[in-house]
Amino acid sequence: MPRRSEPGLRTLPPTALGDSEFPGFLYGTAWKEQETERLTRLALEAGFRGVDTANQRRHYFEAGVGAAVKKAIAGGVVRRDEVFLQTKFTYSGGQDHRLPYDPNADPARQVRQSFASSLEHLQVDSIDSYVLHGPSSRRGLTASDREVWRTMEELQAAGRTRFLGISNVALDQLEELWAHAIVPPAFVQNRCFASLGWDRAVRAFCGAKGIVYQGFSLLTANGRELQRPAFLRLVARVGKTPAQVVFRFAHQVGMLPLTGTTDVEHMREDLEANRFELSEEDVRFVETIATVATPR
């Protein structure tokens, strides 16, 4: 796995992953369509060592990620064991007509078919993290979710993925999964709203169980909060960009952030968010930015 000294890498606090190392940042590949390969390659060249995708053609072009990783390896930019590859199983409700499985197959077969297709797209024999893109309903887990997770556990037991994860998950669903899983989730990937204390309840559960919380939409879901004068004063005081302060905050509260930037300068800027420290007071301020009584 990636070494500590690589740019863009860090070791997070002790987690269920034991001593495993994984990147401190994930490069997200959603919505890039035909630019997926070029941008993923640029991200790897810039220093990203973690890539997030999904076998969901509606929003991701997984084969473009595979082509980028293959060429980056062939070009000596990275070794396979230095790249953390994460992809997802997506229910048909989240897909368009370009399904990576037989829509009439049972959930277990759909997972196996989707996973096999992911390996083809990514041109690898195994991946690092396989994520359930979201439970099949908003509340609780269904029989389908349980069958899907069991099948994901089989893939993990067969050595096809190192870790399992779940995305777009509410606290009650995560608690239920934790209670019934043989292989518990190593990762949770959620949209992170400052207005909800940056998903405080789910993050607290993750922290208590050693699950690594992956946060997405850290910038795009929080436009209003990040315009607050007190936040902008903090940004000016530490001499960084708003994005760097948000990503640094994420790191310091133990989050593994995602960025899907399409701009090479922003890629560098985001990776450099590892290279400074916010005070405890500043971390607390950002964490509660939406809940302070009087907007400062």
Ligand SMILES: NC(=O)c1ccc[n+]([C@@H]2O[C@H](COP(=O)([O-])OP(=O)(O)OC[C@H]3O[C@@H](n4cnc5c(N)ncnc54)[C@H](OP(=O)(O)O)[C@@H]3O)[C@@H](O)[C@H]2O)c1
């Ligand atoms: N599990 C799920 O359901 C789910 C859902 C959504 C996303 N995701 C994952 O999360 C990844 C990230 O998605 P996201 O929703 O967080 O949005 P994003 O794709 O990362 O978009 C970030 C936006 O902020 C802008 N930006 C400005 N300055 C930036 C800076 N310094 N660094 C980064 N961005 C900057 C970007 O513009 P520029 O391009 O010009 O920098 C872009 O418009 C996705 O690619 C996907 O992998 C997962």
